[in-house]
Amino acid sequence: MSSWTRELDEAAVLATSRGWWHELLFYLLCGLAAIPTSFLVFSTVFINATPEHWCALHPRIEKLGIEDQLIRNLTVPGHHGVFESCRAHNIDPDDFFAIYNQTFGGIGDSEMNEGTTDLLIRVINSSKSKEPSECKHGWKFSTDLYKNTLVTEYSLVCNKDWLPRTANTLFWVGSIVGNPFFGWVSDRYGRRPTILLMIFLLVPITIATSFPGNYLTYIVLRIIGGLFFPAMYQLPLILALELMPPAKRTNAGIVIGMLFGSGMCILSLIAYLLREWFYLSLATTLPFILTYSYFWLIPESPRWLVGRGRIADAEKVLRNIARRNGITLPCGFLLDLHKRIKEEEEIEIFSNGQLKSFTRSYDLEVDANKDFNKDVFLENDILKDDKTGEEKEVVIDETENISICNEVKRTSIELESHEMETPNMVQTDPFLKVQINSLRRKSKQFVNKIFSNEDDDDDLDENKVMYEQHSENDCEASPLDLFRYRNIRKKFLILTFNWVSVGIAYNGLSYNTTNLGVNDYLAFFIGGIVELPSYVIAWHCIEKYGRRWVFFGFMIIGGIACLSCGLVPEDLPWVTLTLAMLGRLSAAASFAVFYVQVGELLPTVLRAQAMGAASFISGVGLLACPYIVSLGVIRKWVPLIIIGTLSVAAGFASLFLPETLNHPLPQTLGDGENFGRNFKILSCVERDKKY
Template identity: 30%
Template sequence: MSKSLSTNGSVSEPLRSSEDENEDPSESSASEAFRKILMSVGEAGKYQWKAFFIASFCGMFFAFNSLAAAFLAATPDFHCRFQSLNNTDLGSNLSWHLDEDNFLNLPKCDYFNVDFLNISNESSSNFEEHDDNLVKETCQSWVYDDSVYKSTIVTEWDLVCDRRWMMTSAQATYMGGVLVGAVILSELSDLYGRRTIVLISSVGFTVCGICISFSRNFFMFITLRFLVACFGSGMFLPNFVLIMELVGEKARTTMGMLYQGFFGVGFCLIPAIAYYIRDWRNLQLAISIPSTVLLLYFKILPESPRWLLSQGREEEAVKILKEIAKTNNQNLPEEKELHQLMSRIRKQTHSSKNILGKIANFFKNQAKLLKTPNMRRRCLIIYFSWFVVSMIYYGLTFSGGNINASVYLMVFLSGVVEIPSYFLSCLTIKKFGRRINISFCFIICGIACMLILAVPKDMVWLNMTFASAGKFFNSIAFGVAYIYSAELVPTTVRNIAVGTSSMWARVGSMLAPFIVDSLGEVHYAIPSTVFGILSLMAGFLDLLLPETGKIPMPETIEEVEAMDR
């Protein structure tokens, strides 16, 4: 008998017989027990699809806030505000400040304090050489071009020049919030349930999102964005785990990939919304108020019966299983058989629920994930894959400025290529499996990113084509990573493993804006080259992982270690 059964003590002992002693370990595992229950009540019927749409539509609102920084924190053209130009019409009176490409060449961060209106075109380009008495001064205020953006946090709080790092940090701190939510709220959902944490997170997400519009300063803005990201992660990840625990192995592929679909829809909608709402406060309100629909979760979101059984809450689990069977026009197993199956899943020991206990439990689970050879190999490779896929996902999306592309168009195209990638992956992942799919997509994405290095910056459409191709295959890899990471680890640590994987993804996405902004200033193709190299590395490492598509999800670490790799 497997260890998961023997730990059930006297409850399991009556089930043992001479036939049981010779049965295959996989047949006696908790994962096999729950699979049999799902086969009886329906593995992918009406109930599961209903739960799927209920759980997954939160992704659209999560996408709104995850990508909003491209517009909320956009930096328009700007120049120093000079005392001598206070009453000057820049367009009509300062045309001599346009270079041959019609770009303004007025100073941006520091300037020589002279009367610009009295300088001729010739002298303006040469006066520095002829006057040694000129004093360079640092700009204290700026004039911003409002032809594209009516207002952004950059124009409102002057996040330019020596304060430019604050603009970059707006997205980085958001991803920091996603990281914190992935670790802490994922751990709490293992303790208190998927539904409980999603309900709390949906309230926090909605309230904080609306409050962002009324931020009085930059610190208040990034603090509220941090909380929105934290609560958004607290909805998105536990809801994903909930769906994975409600369906059979055949439906995991389809639902796991399509779960990202609503995020893709939000990806496409946010540039359209931002295009018509050019004021950042109004834009934030426009993407936050609709999220109040998430409060319907209090009425319609179910709990995971698999989690309830693992916590020994059998009555609640049976109630949900009966509802699943009724909706799917199926029947529960016979009472005796159901009792035997549930006894295999029942968890006798419960995690400590005090604060110190939660912290200790987190590090204890981390140690479990890395202690044994197979688990260590699986976790380290999938962590690196998540780190890379998320960095490239957001890096390519926000890289429009580096290749002279419109941010509205670049974000829109990134979303457009994402949606068909999910449907295509549903077909290819069934035929070729998880391992080959994620490896192939990483490699092709890496090649597409590397090709940008060979294309001149002024060939905008060709660069956008390579960037979009990279984003297409990166999106497939991202979707497969969600499924793969959930299937590679056992139920007892699955949520914390998915949460830790997402944590590494957020580290990658936190670094993405700094790579795009800082390295992009040196050369437009350096960010894409970095993304390409990392993607190729991830693709080859993923070949060392096992295929998981045609086996039940493991319940214990012992089951994982009994496998080849």
């Protein structure tokens, strides 16, 4: 078929029918997407943690070594064991030491014992102010959970408590900018160079956050680090999806999710053992210098190469994977697959009594009331020989070499010109068009040459001309195509809303662990642990019941669990924790299902850009996460009510998306527009559909 979807699926099956290399490559990509990103996003839960704190005494009084608990009980206002953090009764040091010297006389500080405690209480009560006031001498921080954090080091409490929240918010601002950019770079220059570029830049930036000097520098470094998330999560996932055969695509989202949850458990254990922000920061960044080795490990996506018309290069990637698996694939096997599949579909067409060529019979309806202009299909391409400077006219045969991608692009231009009634919309100078395309191709070749580590294959070079005759002629798509086609637009908007909702649910529940009334390390570890069974459950469910109904079920269960927290009294924290963890389990499973679903609904030529655009909008929603969590100071269940409401809404919205199980990945814009046009909301998965 002209979009090469079936050919690539069958080629992937042939290249991975046995051996271990593709399995190793799969887990390397999943690990790259999960472990570094889990540390990048959630290490701030501990690095920016705010321990219990209260107003400190004057330094002269602090030198006496009076017990913290005694000072808090006598100077800090509180009710039922809960003390204020930003106000205390001030103790004047001159008055204190005047009364102290009169009371204790010649007793030295080293001679003070429990018998003197009553006298010390009398001294403090006699010298403290009648009304509490703001802290004048800084704060004392509890060391029960944390030896130090950035909050304790820079005293980011009370009138500065907004700075840690702002740092977290600005991290997501970075992701809003970076994700669409890297999505565009990935679709234009390839998956491999984009992933390598992110690795080479991200590792030194994250290491630098361990040496900020001041908190403003730390915020700037976190913003720069945010540029690479969630692109660093999505692009290895996309590459894994596009490399693996159809039967293993489901595994990508699930395995990445399980590794992400494992990364969170590892993070909580490291934080518990170290308890100092500096060593924790180094421990969660330095090991990823090893990811530089990916330069020699990961290949380019064959689907991306075919989408760019580089079919010979796509075959080279598949043959290399097969060779490392101990499989020998003949040179030209991909073209042979293409010819065989094309002949089979031509036979099927003629058996139905339709005397049409294969290419013209492929359904690419963009507008049911608009016929394609046949003259466009007979247009000749003007090519210029770089050596002789002579222009050569190559007539493209209609039934053999017409690209579906060109058909879509030319039709969209025709539709725009029809709607706008502007004749200047179509470029009429073919020589100028070739010059522009040549410059663009040279820039892409330069980037690919920098990041290429593959040996030349002379056999493939000899057959490159033959491959190019069957290629898609550099099929490109822009983000505007998301809104040009009605079905693609509908799916994109629903996916974007679901992304916002599941993102707020997952990240909100992750950051909300400090509001659950239990140990921070324990709550975070439990949150990571409950994710692991959620991915196993999701893995089995989506293979049997499909994507949309499983996503619906998990989002509804998680939403109801979070909403139920509003009915639990605050003196029962373990009940709230249990419901919140059920919500966390459901949100994690939903995220795993969602990443599989979004990758399968969007066409290859637009997949990374579309995911980047949806993630951009989702990132705007995630800016509210720190402030939603901060509402827990009002009532601990307020953030959970907001999260539960969004989860239920996203669950019902997912029913308006088509099922993707047992369907091929859409390759072109035409594939994406046609897929799921006429599905029914209450429909279930189609069993073992052949394509």
